[in-house]
Amino acid sequence: MSRHRASTTPCSRSGHPSRHSSSRWKTCLSTFHIECAILANVRFRRLSAVHEGSIITGVVRRPALPGCDDLTLGTAFLQTVDRAPDAVALRDAAGIDPPCSYAALTLRAGGVAAMLHEVTPADPAAPRVALLLPHGASMVSAQLAAALLGWCYVPLDPAWPAARLRTMVELADPDVVLVLGAGPGVEVTGTVTCLDVEMAAPAPIAAPQVEASRPAYIMFTSGSTGLPKGVVHTHRSVLHGIGNHLRNFELGAADVVTLLSSFCFDMAVSDLYGGLLSGATVLTHDTPTLGLANLLPTLRAAKPTVFHSTPTVFRFLSQAGSLASTGSGTDSGSPPLRSVRMALLGGEPTHLEDIDRATRLFGPDTTLVNGYGSTEASFSVQRFIDLAAPPTQTSGTGVLDIGHALNGYHATIDRPDADGVGEILIHSDHLSLGYWRDPARTAERYSRDGRTYRTGDLARTLPDGALEPAGRSDRQVKVNGVRVELDEIENALESDPFVTRGVAFMVPGTLCPELVAYAVSAEPRATVASVRERLAGVLPRAVIPQHLRVVTDIPLTLTGKADVLALRARHLTDHHRAAADDPGAGATELDSDQRATLAPATAMTACWTTALGHRPAGPDVPFLEAGGSSLQLATLQLEIQRTFETAVSLSDLMIHSTIRAMTSLVSPDRDAPPAGDTVRRRQDAVAARMRRRSAKGR
Template identity: 30%
Template sequence: MTSTVPELSAVADRVRIAPDDEAVRAQDETISYGELWERAGRVVHQLETLGASRATTIGVHLERSIDLIVAIVGLLRADCVAVPLDVAYPAERLRFMCADAGVRLVIGHHQPLERLGGFTPVTHDGKLVYAVNESVPSTSTEDDLAYLVYTSGSTGRPKGVRYAHRNLTNLITWQSESSSCGAGDRTLQFSPASFDVIYQEVLTTLREGGTVVCCTEDERLDPQLLWDLIERERINRIFVPFVMIQSLALFADAVTLARHPLREILTSGEQVQCTGPIRAMFARMPGCRLINQWGTTETHVATWYRLPADVSSWVDLPPIGTPIRGTQVRVCDEDGRPVPDGTTGELWITGSAVGPGYLELPERTARSYRTDPLDPDSPAYRTGDLGRVRPDGLLEFLGRQDTQVKVRGFRIELGEIESVLNSDPAVAQAVVAVAGTAAEERHLRAFVVPKDAGQDNGQLPDRLLTTLRHSVPAYMVPTGIEVVPSLPRTASGKIDRLALTTAGGAA
């Protein structure tokens, strides 16, 4: 249970070579590589004592902290499957995830653990608390899984996405080799624990011999505080959603070469738009490069594009670039056949980036996880994203095929929100749409048709918003709900979401 998995082999080497180097920093606390490895080893021991074995699913319910990094490394060393349980998620969603993944044992902080229900603390190590739900049988998955993350589901049921050690090893090795950062450099830990980017932040940095610097939640949400942290802690690399780059640009007037140490800003999750403020910010940081990455939760990063150092040469909508190592992207027609360069089609990701599929959803897995249309021995994932190959050979992203959307960096299935709304007895029909065009303006709006149009439905929106806040993460709660007599439809009879969001009351 304590053999080193491939994605940790370089970290183990760092522990042997430079055990006293700083590995993780959070506020005023730091730990060295040797301390990180020792504390992660204690996690392995506790898991063994509590009956966990290889491939056992283990919940991680920790706030951003050194403890969180220790738990991530400890679970990888134990070869257990991490199931991140975001402390900001509603209790109902967390309980579903635990039940769906067969989580019997959770590592957490004491106060957040109280929200899970059914879990009893059995031991602790410092602030790390180990809690067990005796009513859940111990569950193991296939041996190769590193983690299991949940993403929004079109049927109202969140999907557990499996990601294997081989996928993670390929990603981390590629990211380290393609980055300008290395030993002694400092990377911000910005991503919530429930998003796969945290593995990219943490494991890439530790593999390189750098320092992971954890921000507070206030710093994560406030661009001015984040700039202060970047300067104070001498951060060299950040992985942030595009909307945060937009926000940072609005507070970048005082940024100078002398004050900032950034060399890389990496973003994924939404179409990058090279606005005037963003161009101005990078013009003041000639030593820092903007890197656009594209992929899905099912594949993590699949392509990348490093924008030119000359900001004046940037196009408004940069491409998503070229595939990472061991990975290919096919542009296919509706039947899964590759189309000629320059033709729009669905983007299929193939090769080393493709994970093993969804947890206990064989039909959905069979629809989305296929084989490479040019190599039947290689796995493929149908993304539902549209794109094409430009004349220069770079891939261009052209939007979504379906109702899965990206808002402020979060991937959202509108159907999951609609399912909650439609379950209310006072609602005849509900639809959720995205309003706003620029990334910083995009937001969710909901429209409901009441079952009884004759009664006073004035309190219905507030009641539905309260229900949503208890059912889905905050980023999935619409900014407003409008009661409408009917929903507009297209000529084919489908709901016209564009008409909803362009109507006067939906802006």
């Protein structure tokens, strides 16, 4: 087979010719051996609609290539290491962890692999390891170690509530849990053995032969029954998606690829392995811990070439760029992230206004990619937009279409209604295997042969064959790109012994939709604070409703169900009335210089008013109870740093959650721990680990 084959680029498919150089394309094709194995898994066949009335919007185009069907994530990574062992594989954007070369990352993975090799799994044919590790090199090296040994890894976020982590550990039933340091304790891991990756001495890799059909990872998503669902992907299915990413984004060794999401979400898969399997540098940032306030200047200094985030994070960065430009009065015409050549947005709908935001943030020479996918099917549909010649209108909805099905995937609209709207079905040989130990829910979403997945997303087909999103067919929503089942939030509300009924729904927000919840209780002990505390013990922080009310009753429909439309109207009416009656609304007009002249508590109140859009209830009301969201907390973080000229982390603000506590945190005469403690603690921990390794001769 010739290395140089004819190909229609994604950009030309959407009507915009590719502007990338041929030299970069040739660099991308240097990953020939990897791509051979990836394309070998594409079965050349014509897929017909599996349901009567479906509309076909994509075809499988590429034939299989015989003889290259044995690569795994681990062996593909080793091929990259062989090509450029001294190149930088990982770089921490915040500078907390030192840069890590491909050779050093391989030795770290080898040390973890040697540790796993000493564990006897209950089922040697299906060993599993849970990774309860922080964002960064320790998590990456553990994933690679598992992939090289043929272990299925289960990424877990240490910041999640202990009860949720314990549930995931019980569902995954791993043979061992990898932690950093002392670990979370038996309240999370139970009787499962924990191993500290810090004790793993760097070692050469001795990887056995691993079948590409073996599970690579189990990734948990929200479940409508209250229990998370574990999505199982094989090495072969992951590599197919990564192959599309390598080819469509023309990734190469000169690229710097952002990794901003948690490793527990599928967005991180394309970022991590797309970077590592192309020889690029993966630019990590622990966004959940450090927050968004410093992300724009951090990325500006790091000069990424490939950017990936949810639309919500992207909009925050665009807003921060506009504020910085207005505040400084300098360099206002230069896009803050002009180093980015490809910007991928996914996880939430993208709107026509986002094209202007992208042009201001990245510049007109960037290609904006509107991506669509799911944990079950990975990225399967994408739209490539040339910002130098962008579309100026949509079909009337204001929502940007998601383009066409990618190589190896087939998208259909099932049973479209009179307006052409129906459920998106994805057909492919590269779907996940289903839900871990959950045949009932697997049967609900997957066809019997495992080649069709019902997404639950609604869309219509445009005249050019592109898909335009049109909402959901069920109660699943997206919060900052995270899949959330409203039923799961309601189950969590009703787990409170004083709550008899819980109702959750979404309303429009400033930068993204916001969650609202009503808890029904006649018990005086049920307060907003107590219910929110209960939710914080079982749900991740990002999916706790921004707006929570405890009421004695709710409106019902004629069938006795909660009248969500009436509740939504009540919430919006109350919210608008509160904003109109707010005597402190003018405080949002104060800029950071004006706030700096105020007394600390007054300046902090002004920061809160700007972030919330209304005056807070009092100095001792926590931010979330005042109606703040995680995104608004990031706005508050930015406002505090601009006003008080001191660094604070998102974790610091979660701990010091009231106006009084935050004022003490940033005031010069404070007795509280200094601002930025979270960052300094991480830096101190990294330094301590390096000293211990040096003392042990490692």
